[in-house]
Amino acid sequence: MIEARGLSKRFQDKKRGEIRAVDNVSFTCQPGKIYGLLGANGAGKTTTLRMLATILEPTDGTAVVCGYDVVDQPEKVRANVGFLSTATALYPRLSAQELVEYFGRLNGLDEATLKKRVADIFNRLDMNGFRDRRCDKLSTGMKQKTSIARTLVHDPRVMIFDEPTTGLDVMTARSIIEFIRECRNRGKTVIFSTHIMTEVEKLCDTIGIIQSGKLLSEGTLEQLRDKHREQDLEEIFVKVVAPHYVTEEAH
Amino acid sequence: MSARNIGIVYQKELTEALRDRRTLITMFILPLVIFPLLSVGFGSLVAALVGKAEQEKAKVMIIGGEDSPDIVDGLKKLDTIAIVPLEPDWQAQIVNKQLPIVVEIPAGFQKDLADQKLQTVMIHNYEGDVKSEIAKGKVEKFLNKYRDSVVENRLAAKNLPASVLKPFEVKPHNVAPPEKSGAALFFGGFIAYIVVFLCLNGGMHPAMDLTAGEKERGTMETILSSPISRAHLVIGKFLLVLTTALTTAALSVISMGISFTIVNALRATPIQAGREGATLHIGFGAALSVFIMAIPLAVLFSSVLITISTFAKSYKEAQSYIVPLLFIVIIPAIAAMIPTIELNPKLALIPILNVSLLCKELVIGTYHWNYIAIIFISTCIYAAAALFIAVKMFQRESVLFRS
Numbered sequence: 150m151i152e153a154r155g156l157s158k159r160f161q162d163k164k165r166g167e168i169r170a171v172d173n174v175s176f177t178c179q180p181g182k183i184y185g186l187l188g189a190n191g192a193g194k195t196t197t198l199r200m201l202a203t204i205l206e207p208t209d210g211t212a213v214v215c216g217y218d219v220v221d222q223p224e225k226v227r228a229n230v231g232f233l234s235t236a237t238a239l240y241p242r243l244s245a246q247e248l249v250e251y252f253g254r255l256n257g258l259d260e261a262t263l264k265k266r267v268a269d270i271f272n273r274l275d276m277n278g279f280r281d282r283r284c285d286k287l288s289t290g291m292k293q294k295t296s297i298a299r300t301l302v303h304d305p306r307v308m309i310f311d312e313p314t315t316g317l318d319v320m321t322a323r324s325i326i327e328f329i330r331e332c333r334n335r336g337k338t339v340i341f342s343t344h345i346m347t348e349v350e351k352l353c354d355t356i357g358i359i360q361s362g363k364l365l366s367e368g369t370l371e372q373l374r375d376k377h378r379e380q381d382l383e384e385i386f387v388k389v390v391a392p393h394y395v396t397e398e399a400h
Numbered sequence: 401m402s403a404r405n406i407g408i409v410y411q412k413e414l415t416e417a418l419r420d421r422r423t424l425i426t427m428f429i430l431p432l433v434i435f436p437l438l439s440v441g442f443g444s445l446v447a448a449l450v451g452k453a454e455q456e457k458a459k460v461m462i463i464g465g466e467d468s469p470d471i472v473d474g475l476k477k478l479d480t481i482a483i484v485p486l487e488p489d490w491q492a493q494i495v496n497k498q499l500p501i502v503v504e505i506p507a508g509f510q511k512d513l514a515d516q517k518l519q520t521v522m523i524h525n526y527e528g529d530v531k532s533e534i535a536k537g538k539v540e541k542f543l544n545k546y547r548d549s550v551v552e553n554r555l556a557a558k559n560l561p562a563s564v565l566k567p568f569e570v571k572p573h574n575v576a577p578p579e580k581s582g583a584a585l586f587f588g589g590f591i592a593y594i595v596v597f598l599c600l601n602g603g604m605h606p607a608m609d610l611t612a613g614e615k616e617r618g619t620m621e622t623i624l625s626s627p628i629s630r631a632h633l634v635i636g637k638f639l640l641v642l643t644t645a646l647t648t649a650a651l652s653v654i655s656m657g658i659s660f661t662i663v664n665a666l667r668a669t670p671i672q673a674g675r676e677g678a679t680l681h682i683g684f685g686a687a688l689s690v691f692i693m694a695i696p697l698a699v700l701f702s703s704v705l706i707t708i709s710t711f712a713k714s715y716k717e718a719q720s721y722i723v724p725l726l727f728i729v730i731i732p733a734i735a736a737m738i739p740t741i742e743l744n745p746k747l748a749l750i751p752i753l754n755v756s757l758l759c760k761e762l763v764i765g766t767y768h769w770n771y772i773a774i775i776f777i778s779t780c781i782y783a784a785a786a787l788f789i790a791v792k793m794f795q796r797e798s799v800l801f802r803s
Contacts (some may be wrong), residue, residue, distance in 0.1 A: 205797055224627045231626035238618030241414040254408045255626040255635045283419075299622070 150203060150338055151178040151307060155210030158196050166335060170196040172362040173210065178340050178355070180306070183333050185353030190354045193362035194342035195234075199349040201340065202232040215306050215338075228256055231300030234311035241285035245276060245295045248284060249302050256303035263302075268299045290321045299327055308332045310341040314348065323330075326352065346382045358386060360393040405628050415612060417640060422605050427644050431598060431652035434660040450530060457482040458535035461490050461502045467511035471521075474546055475503065480538045494526050500535035501525045513550065542739055566703045575616025589737035592759030594656065595649050595734040596752060597692050602648025602702045603618065603641045607705035611794075612664045612718035634706065634794035638787065641702040649694050653687050679738055689762040693772075696779035701729070703786035707793045736760055748774045751782050 157170040163220050171193045178184040188194045199205040201212055203223035215229040223325060240248055246267065253263040274294045280288060284295060300308065310329060314322035319337045329352060332339050349356055349370075356373060359365045364374060366389045370382065381383045415421045460481045464473040476483050488503075493499035504522035506512075512519055523539055593685040614620040623633060637802060667674055705722065712718035735754030736740055743757045754775045761768060793799055 202625050204621060224629055227625060228627040235620070237616050237622040237625065240416060240619055241617065242419040247415070250627055251412050255405065255628045257627070
């Protein structure tokens with residue numbers, strides 16, 4: 150489970166002064182459910198997810214992930230989280246298997262468990278054909294599978310996906326969507342950020358619309374439709390975001 | 401502090417480094433092939449070429465001398481030069497390096513000599529040209545001998561002993577052990593310079609690759625999402641940089657030692673260190689001492705390299721910060737080669753310069769234990785401070801996610 154409580158992040162910028170990348174954001178993600186964070190570029194999605202993954206520390210507020218506080222117990226949080234984004238690249242000079250094993254060891258797995266877990270994941274994701282190939286020689290699809298294997302090796306209870314399909318071809322993107330769905334079916338808590346409406350409609354149990362670092366609206370797709378009196382998610386999104394988007398432009 | 405986690409990071413970084421061509425080149429090829437070739441190989445080549453020029457019979461033309469057979473015959477009898485007939489374009493031949501020198505004997509030389517009139521024998525040469533200088537040296541040697549014999553004859557004619565012109569002799573006597581004097585001192589400074597330079601050079605690429613390179617490739621975010629603490633992560637990376645720096649330094653000392661031994665064995669006369677003829681070599685003890693002193697220095701370098709590279713956003717940006725650092729480091733290392741700069745309590749506290757000066761002493765077998773202790777401890781303190789800063793730097797979000 151993820152519980153964000155007044156999560157905030159401020160950055161100092163030489164030209165623009167203080168920037169509130171995330172401003173007092175609170176939400177809850179339940180196990181076996183997918184929470185979709187929907188927002189335009191620069192809305193604060195990545196910063197929010199990075200705080201949940203303890204890659205960044207909140208300026209104010211906190212979040213509890215699997216019972217651990219992101220500020221006080223960041224290493225315990227990371228041990229329970231699988232984090233995947235298009236920015237999380239692979240080590241080019243390691244083979245697919247070496248890379249997955251490396252992350253397994255960093256997650257504290259003993260050699261016997263690691264061996265079993267890696268064999269299992271490689272079979273499940275059909276990766277045995279390229280297990281010894283260096284990551285810099287892998288195709289985009291193979292790289293994506295290796296990244297998935299990397300996030301799964303320690304069997305985390307929480308999965309965080311930051312715009313996981315950005316820049317991927319249709320087939321690879323589909324396999325990622327399928328993987329996210331599978332994570333939910335296995336009872337994991339899933340949070341996922343995107344700016345693609347169809348992905349949200351297809352996947353998410355709960356949707357949070359974020360703009361200028363603020364969580365502007367939240368609910369199931371049905372709840373959002375009722376609340377904003379629109380059927381199309383894109384229309385809902387524009388309706389929610391537009392007033393704040395103008396402010397952002399002027400800023 | 402988890403040794404297991406640091407070990408996991410170190411092992412992974414080592415695996416990647418050993419698959420990286422650039423790391424392998426700086427770690428193995430540079431010290432084992434390029435530097436011995438440059439230093440010893442090039443030196444021996446120059447020595448061999450100069451030796452060959454010395455052994456060659458230099459062609460010499462003579463202007464005048466038709467009325468002075470004694471000096472001309474003397475020159476002709478020299479087996480180190482070959483007299484060739486004078487050609488009108490002799491000057492052009494010297495300029496074009498086809499002819500090393502021309503000896504010009506003034507008209508009436510022999511008669512004027514007998515009349516005790518002052519004479520000038522000219523040697524036309526190409527200043528700075530090795531062959532011309534060697535030929536000039538050979539002819540000058542003969543002319544000086546000839547002049548001495550004239551003086552001796554004149555003194556003998558007046559019944560005066562040779563000591564009239566030379567009342568006493570001056571002779572230096574070196575009491576310092578040959579291996580610790582002369583060129584050996586400079587040689588020690590040179591070894592220190594090589595060790596300091598290669599220590600830094602060996603760590604440069606891995607430090608940039610493991611920090612700024614990771615940011616650039618996008619693997620930084622991947623690794624930061626794993627449970628390992630940032631302190632453990634940066635220490636694992638630091639240890640890899642230290643390994644490459646020390647390996648490069650150690651291999652360079654070993655390869656230079658071996659190169660000198662081989663060159664000395666191949667040559668009939670070993671490379672001369674002092675006038676007394678000590679052979680340039682690095683003993684095992686000296687090499688080990690230099691290596692031990694290089695350890696804290698390598699820690700210092702590795703930490704500074706990691707700190708700077710962590711700050712950079714890309715490999716290229718890291719390079720632009722680190723190349724100037726190379727000059728900052730090399731200056732004290734070069735200063736240590738200046739013969740008049742010697743260790744003193746103040747200099748013993750200046751990083752890099754202190755280790756370079758000490759290595760210079762260690763190479764020639766002098767152990768100033770007080771200085772060794774001061775320098776080792778002070779460098780360890782600087783190194784620990786630099787490592788502390790590197791770890792702190794790696795934990796700063798504003799640095800890791802600088803944009």
